[in-house]
Amino acid sequence: SIVRLRLGQSGHTYVVDDNGVILFDSGSNLVGHIFSEEISGIRLSEQSGAARTVDAEGNDVVTAYASIPGTPWTLVTEDQWTILTSANRQYINALLLIMVVGIVFSITGLIVFIRLRNRALDALSATENETHLARQLKRKLLPKQAPILPGWQLNVYHHPASQVSGDYYDFVHLLDGRLMLVMAEVTGSGV
Secondary structure (H helix, E strand, C coil): CCHHHCCCCCCCEEEECCCCEEEEECCCCCCCCECCHHHHCCCCCCCEEEEEEECCCCCEEEEEEEECCCCCCEEEEEEEHHHHCHHHHHHHHHHHHHHHHHHHHHHHHHHHHHHHHHHHHHHHHHHHHHHHHHHHHHHHHCCCCCCCCCCCCCCCCCCCCCCCCCEEEEEEECCCCCEEEEEEECCCCCC
C-alpha cells in the first residue's frame, strides 16, 4: 500500500522511523540504513514539507515528506525535477514560441509601416517638388501683362481651380499687325 501512495514514478519512496532508520525503500537497497537529512535537504523533525534538492545519485529532485498518522514514522518521496516539470516546460516552450512570433510580427509590422511612411513622404516630397517646378514654369510662360493697343483696354483675370493647373493663355503679335489670343488647357498629369 505504501508503493501505491507514491506521488510520482521517477524517484524513490522511503518510510523512516523516528530515529532516522529507513524501514522501507522502494528500491529495496537502503532498508536499515540511516536517512541522511543533509543529503535530502529536509528536516524530519517537522510535520511535513518539501524541498528541491539533489539525490544520492546527483539528480535534481523534489523531496516531499509527511508524518504517517498514528505512527512515529515519516513518509518521504523523491521525484525527478525534470519529469515533474516536463508538462510545464512544454507550456513554457509554447508560450516562448508565441512571444517570439509576436515580437517578429510586431517588428515586421513596424518595418513595413516605416517603409510605407517613407514612401509616402518621398511621394509627397516628389509631388511638392513637381508642384513647385510646375508653378515656376507657368509663371515663366504666362505673359507678365496684357499688351497695350491704341483704343483698347485689355485686362486678364486668371483664377485656376487648383494651385497648379493646366490653364494657359498668351498674346501673340502676328506679322500683319493683328493680335492673336491663345487659350489652352493642358490635360494629363505631371509637369
